[in-house]
Amino acid sequence: MSKFEGRDYLYVVWKSPDNGARIVIGKLSKNGCYEFIYNEKEISRACKNGFEPLVAFPEFSKEYKNDEVFPTFSSRLPDKRRKDIQKILQKYEMDNYDSFELLRKSGGKLPTDTLEFIDPILSDDVHSIVREFYIAGTRYRDLCDSETYPECILKIDLVEGEALIVVHDIDNQFDENAILLLKNSDKREKIGYIPAYFSEAVLKALKSDRKVTCVVKEFSRENCQECVKVKMVIH
Known part of the structure; x- marks a missing residue:
């Protein structure tokens, strides 16, 4: 998992339904608490391609914080109470249910929208x-x-x-x-x-x-x- 200045990060990527362009519209991170911020460098380009603010995060300039993974993101994951949850975790080589890790490994994609979670390459890791x-x-x-x-x-x-x-x-x-x-x-x-x-x-x-x-x-x-x-x- 990508880490920068002590925080674990995921990119929130939006795909334009018109031309298929994938744009990093925000960053979800954790270190004790969870934070979401929009990507200032790319949000204007996304809006020109039809992106609108996520309902749970209406202000582009605000930094959002929560003690748990934001419900708007965790709701994209299989319910931990499912009878087959162990098979799902096994598919992603996970021993325990972790919403942030499951978002990273599954991508959190839904057929109802065009968001996806990507594990970025942020650090100068000397390992593979x-x-x-x-x-x-x-x-x-x-x-x-x-x-x-x-x-x-x-x-x-x-x-x-x-x-x-x-x-x-x-x-x-x-x-x-x-x-x-x-x-x-x-x-x-x-x-x-x-x-x-x-x-x-x-x-x-x-x-x-x-x-x-x-x-x-x-x-x-x-x-x-x-x-x-x-x-x-x-x-």
């Missing part, structure tokens, strides 16, 4: 850092057939366990930290990008001569914005 994510920008690269959107039909052959090439996209006009993923072939086909909320940390790792590996983990044809999941390790 492991994250899993869906490749971003696949619809606009060579990977997917745009004519079948939102269903995903891959135009490039990929297999589970396949290693991808990780490079800094120095020509990207929208994000100076953009990290591009390529197929390891003679053509070097462009697969997509590492999500923007990880790109700055990954670029820093690359510039520090740390090894960054990305391996295809699984596929889904149902949603072109979440069609290829990757496991990334920063060694």
Whole structure:
């Protein structure tokens, strides 16, 4: 779990229903008590894409505190009184019910909205850092057939366990930290990008001569914005 200045953090990410952009709209943290604040750097961009303040947190400039995980977030998790709760915890390799940890491991996604909880990369950890994510920008690269959107039909052959090439996209006009993923072939086909909320940390790792590996983990044809999941390790 990411820790900064003694606090554990999760990013609260909102996905625009119009263009699929994932924007970090806030940060949930804990150290004794729980705190939620909006992300000042990104909230204006989110609003331009249709985001509105969360009902439980109506003021963008306010810092919200609570002794427990805020109900608006914990309500996204399975009830600890469920008969099958031990199976759920086992799925996420957890021994005990911990709302914050379960949000981190499950992502806290619901079919009724577009929020997700992401474990960020905040510290200069010298140990291996492991994250899993869906490749971003696949619809606009060579990977997917745009004519079948939102269903995903891959135009490039990929297999589970396949290693991808990780490079800094120095020509990207929208994000100076953009990290591009390529197929390891003679053509070097462009697969997509590492999500923007990880790109700055990954670029820093690359510039520090740390090894960054990305391996295809699984596929889904149902949603072109979440069609290829990757496991990334920063060694």
